[in-house]
Each structure stands twice: as structure tokens, then as C-alpha cells.
Amino acid sequence: MNITIIGGGAWGTTLAQVLTDNGHQPLIYDINQTTIDIINTHRHPFYDCQIPTNIKATNHLDEALAFADWLVLSMPSKAVRDALSAIKPHLFRPVVIINVAKGIEPDTSKRISEITKEVIPPEFLKGYVVLTGPSHAEEVILRRPTLLVSASEDEALAKQVRQVFNNEDYLRIYTSTDVIGCELGGAVKNAIAVISGACTGLNLGENARAAVITRGIVEIVRVVEAMGGRKETAFGLTGIGDLIVTASSEHSRNFRAGKKIGQGMTVAQIYAEEKQTIEGIRTIEAMHHLAAQKGIELPLIEAAYGILQGRVSASEATSHLLKRTLKSEDF
Ligand SMILES: NC(=O)c1ccc[n+]([C@@H]2O[C@H](COP(=O)([O-])OP(=O)(O)OC[C@H]3O[C@@H](n4cnc5c(N)ncnc54)[C@H](O)[C@@H]3O)[C@@H](O)[C@H]2O)c1
Known part of the structure; x- marks a missing residue:
């Protein structure tokens, strides 16, 4: 399936490789042109390695949102509110948000699921999943064994996300309903x-x-x-x-x-x-x-x-x- 990754840094680009390993097609959206250019030459922007040639990156939000209705949020948590606000006017169908950023908003003490529900109107939010756990990107990019948790209030959706990201060779995913x-x-x-x-x-x-x-x-x-x-x-x-x-x-x-x-x-x-x-x-x-x-x-x-x-x-x-x-x- 097609999946858009918002934020092609250390973790976002690594997850793009996981998705291509699993037969899916990722498209990375980033605001940093240098990062986009590096990814489009099939290099990882942070690690000295090649990435699969079918990983593409763009700075066009419309293109990124038209590409898929599963969006992976993979930017610093401090950028999440602004990124979602930028996404909102471009949404024309409901999306699933899979958040991989780890942080809390200092001024409001809000979690990213709360920020997401605040910014994205319910008619455009098909579901929310947090995909998290002990994972250094520099090891996952080398396909070293790693375990994560896919958590959602919607258990069926948590299982779908598990199915898409799980890789029997190196990435084992558990589910949880405790977002x-x-x-x-x-x-x-x-x-x-x-x-x-x-x-x-x-x-x-x-x-x-x-x-x-x-x-x-x-x-x-x-x-x-x-x-x-x-x-x-x-x-x-x-x-x-x-x-x-x-x-x-x-x-x-x-x-x-x-x-x-x-x-x-x-x-x-x-x-x-x-x-x-x-x-x-x-x-x-x-x-x-x-x-x-x-x-x-x-x-x-x-x-x-x-x-x-x-x-x-x-x-x-x-x-x-x-x-x-x-x-x-x-x-
Ligand atoms: N690096 C890891 O090993 C790792 C593992 C698990 C989770 N995480 C979490 O993932 C998140 C991202 O981490 P990272 O290491 O990839 O950070 P990073 O700094 O390497 O990359 C972040 C990327 O997000 C982009 N970005 C910033 N604002 C944006 C916006 N508004 N729209 C689109 N793109 C935007 C930046 O240009 C950059 O390319 C963090 O919350 C981190 O805690 C990281």
C-alpha cells in the first residue's frame, strides 16, 4: 500500500526502508530541501548508506497527501502542531495518522494524540496510532532485530499497522490499546x-x-x-x-x-x-x-x-x- 511519511529525518527515512522491505510504497514529505535532495539520490540523509531506489521525497504537500491516506508523523514533537495545521487545509478525505514522534508539548502538557485530535477535524481523522518502542534508527537501518508497539484505541487499526510494519527478519511489532x-x-x-x-x-x-x-x-x-x-x-x-x-x-x-x-x-x-x-x-x-x-x-x-x-x-x-x-x- 501507499504510505506518506511526513518528516524524512533519521527515523522517517529508516521507516521508509522498512516499508519498502515489506513491499509497500512510501513517499516522504519534508520541509528541508537538502534532505529531499539527498533522499532522491538514494542516500540516507543522516547515515552513510544507500536506501532503496523506490523511496522518493517531495516538498509538495498536495502531492504527499494525494499519495496516501496513511500518514506517518516523523518530525520533532515540537513541529507536530505546525505540521498538522499545514496539513489540515489540504485534506480532502479522512486519513489515518501514525505518530512516531516522542514528546509532550511544554506549554499545554499535551500528548501528540491530543494535539492531533485538536487540530484535525473528526471527519478527516479515520484513526490514530502511535508506533513506538526501543529503536535507534541507526540499528533499524542496518536491519538489526528491534521490537516496537503499535497502540491505538481502535485495536483493529493497531493490528493493521502491525501487519504493515512487521518484518519477520528484523522488526517485530506488538499491539496495545493503551495510547x-x-x-x-x-x-x-x-x-x-x-x-x-x-x-x-x-x-x-x-x-x-x-x-x-x-x-x-x-x-x-x-x-x-x-x-x-x-x-x-x-x-x-x-x-x-x-x-x-x-x-x-x-x-x-x-x-x-x-x-x-x-x-x-x-x-x-x-x-x-x-x-x-x-x-x-x-x-x-x-x-x-x-x-x-x-x-x-x-x-x-x-x-x-x-x-x-x-x-x-x-x-x-x-x-x-x-x-x-x-x-x-x-x-
Ligand atoms: N532517530 C531515532 O532513532 C528515533 C527512533 C524512534 C523515534 N524517534 C522520534 O521520531 C521523531 C523524529 O526523529 P528523527 O530522529 O527522525 O529527527 P530528525 O531531526 O533526524 O528529523 C526530523 C525531520 O523532520 C523534518 N521536519 C521538521 N518539521 C517538519 C514539518 N513541519 N513538516 C515536515 N517535515 C518536517 C525535518 O526537516 C527533518 O528532516 C522524534 O520525535 C524522535 O523522538 C526517533
């Missing part, structure tokens, strides 16, 4: 990965990193439960699984950004160096607002927010965390 849990797990783990990276940058040791990852899971569970998702989802691929792959890997931009923060760089300096998305920094801000609104206890996120705001140094934040009131670990 809230899957979206929040994928977003909050990026924030915890920044903190885990900061721990490494501060040279605090592996004990400290294990502590951050484990207590990070507790914070993911608290957010998921407070927002109406299922706690068990946080213990699956989209929560703990994605946290494991992100929170200790140099492949992860979030981990690397945190490491630089631990080494004393400011967020402005990091953004000046890194041209790709660092979702976790924005998610820390979003989680700080959400925690205040909903009364959720998120000490790691709060410590990271203080550092990002320049209110405390990374070592002061560590000291503050260690001096918190002693507690039981019982859930």
Missing part, C-alpha cells in the same frame, strides 16, 4: 535519558546511573498513572524498554546532551552543536509543568529542570537529591 501509556513512556524516557547522561558527564559512576534509570522508571509510572494510562505499559517495551535503550547509549542524542550538561555545557551551547532533535530537554520542561498541575512527585525531573533553568549546578542538584527525606521503596 496514553505508550505515548507517555516514549516521551518521559527521553527526559530520564538526559538525566542519566548528566550523571555520566558528572562522572558519578555506574551505581548512580543505575539508580537514575530505576528511579526514572518510578517517575514514568507516576506520570502514566496520573494521566490515565496503565502502569503495566510503563513496564513494557514503550516504557522500561525504551528507557534501557536510551538511558545508557551514546547513540542517544538525549543521553549525549545530558552528558554535555554534566560536563558543564549550557543548553544553548548544546543546541548550537546538535542539528537534530533533542526531545528530552523539552520534555523535562513539559513534565515540570505537568507535575505542578497534577501534584505528581518527580524529583529527578525537578532536579533536571533546576539545572536547565540555571538555578542550580548539576552537582548541587545531585547533593539535593541525596539529602531528600528517607523513604521506603515499596510501590
Whole structure:
């Protein structure tokens, strides 16, 4: 089947290869002409490799929307609202939105499913699916074994998306109906990965990193439960699984950004160096607002927010965390 991918970056172009491997025809739409030109010469825009010749890219939104009624959103989460607003006037039939972006809107604390339902009128939204899980694009492009979850309130649609993306050689897809849990797990783990990276940058040791990852899971569970998702989802691929792959890997931009923060760089300096998305920094801000609104206890996120705001140094934040009131670990 035909599938349009909105955003041909590291992940979008990699998913295009998955789709061609599975016998489908993707068309990539992107706003960056250099990216489009690279894809149209059959190269990956971020990795030094060829991509299948039937992957094409365009900067014409009308062409992209006429091509397919399944749209994969694969841009930074901060671009999603604007991208959907640009898409809306060009829609002439209902579409299925498959979101692969991982993030929360800082000002509104909204998930991407909520933003989608806000921007796209119901008569043009046939369904919404989030496809997420532990997946470094640089490994999927090499067809290394990877597991994802296709989650939708419409279980039949989640299964259809599973069918289209699943590849018996390297990409195994599970389904879920817990969209809230899957979206929040994928977003909050990026924030915890920044903190885990900061721990490494501060040279605090592996004990400290294990502590951050484990207590990070507790914070993911608290957010998921407070927002109406299922706690068990946080213990699956989209929560703990994605946290494991992100929170200790140099492949992860979030981990690397945190490491630089631990080494004393400011967020402005990091953004000046890194041209790709660092979702976790924005998610820390979003989680700080959400925690205040909903009364959720998120000490790691709060410590990271203080550092990002320049209110405390990374070592002061560590000291503050260690001096918190002693507690039981019982859930
Ligand atoms: N890179 C990965 O390994 C990976 C894996 C799973 C999920 N994700 C998630 O996927 C999302 C995209 O990540 P990425 O690594 O591909 O980012 P990226 O920065 O490599 O690419 C994003 C692409 O989106 C394009 N874009 C931005 N605004 C747009 C708009 N309005 N319309 C169309 N295109 C637009 C950019 O030009 C760019 O080509 C992020 O939310 C990320 O968390 C990434």
C-alpha cells in the first residue's frame, strides 16, 4: 500500500526502508530541501548508506497527501502542531495518522494524540496510532532485530499497522490499546535519558546511573498513572524498554546532551552543536509543568529542570537529591 511519511529525518527515512522491505510504497514529505535532495539520490540523509531506489521525497504537500491516506508523523514533537495545521487545509478525505514522534508539548502538557485530535477535524481523522518502542534508527537501518508497539484505541487499526510494519527478519511489532501509556513512556524516557547522561558527564559512576534509570522508571509510572494510562505499559517495551535503550547509549542524542550538561555545557551551547532533535530537554520542561498541575512527585525531573533553568549546578542538584527525606521503596 501507499504510505506518506511526513518528516524524512533519521527515523522517517529508516521507516521508509522498512516499508519498502515489506513491499509497500512510501513517499516522504519534508520541509528541508537538502534532505529531499539527498533522499532522491538514494542516500540516507543522516547515515552513510544507500536506501532503496523506490523511496522518493517531495516538498509538495498536495502531492504527499494525494499519495496516501496513511500518514506517518516523523518530525520533532515540537513541529507536530505546525505540521498538522499545514496539513489540515489540504485534506480532502479522512486519513489515518501514525505518530512516531516522542514528546509532550511544554506549554499545554499535551500528548501528540491530543494535539492531533485538536487540530484535525473528526471527519478527516479515520484513526490514530502511535508506533513506538526501543529503536535507534541507526540499528533499524542496518536491519538489526528491534521490537516496537503499535497502540491505538481502535485495536483493529493497531493490528493493521502491525501487519504493515512487521518484518519477520528484523522488526517485530506488538499491539496495545493503551495510547496514553505508550505515548507517555516514549516521551518521559527521553527526559530520564538526559538525566542519566548528566550523571555520566558528572562522572558519578555506574551505581548512580543505575539508580537514575530505576528511579526514572518510578517517575514514568507516576506520570502514566496520573494521566490515565496503565502502569503495566510503563513496564513494557514503550516504557522500561525504551528507557534501557536510551538511558545508557551514546547513540542517544538525549543521553549525549545530558552528558554535555554534566560536563558543564549550557543548553544553548548544546543546541548550537546538535542539528537534530533533542526531545528530552523539552520534555523535562513539559513534565515540570505537568507535575505542578497534577501534584505528581518527580524529583529527578525537578532536579533536571533546576539545572536547565540555571538555578542550580548539576552537582548541587545531585547533593539535593541525596539529602531528600528517607523513604521506603515499596510501590
Ligand atoms: N532517530 C531515532 O532513532 C528515533 C527512533 C524512534 C523515534 N524517534 C522520534 O521520531 C521523531 C523524529 O526523529 P528523527 O530522529 O527522525 O529527527 P530528525 O531531526 O533526524 O528529523 C526530523 C525531520 O523532520 C523534518 N521536519 C521538521 N518539521 C517538519 C514539518 N513541519 N513538516 C515536515 N517535515 C518536517 C525535518 O526537516 C527533518 O528532516 C522524534 O520525535 C524522535 O523522538 C526517533
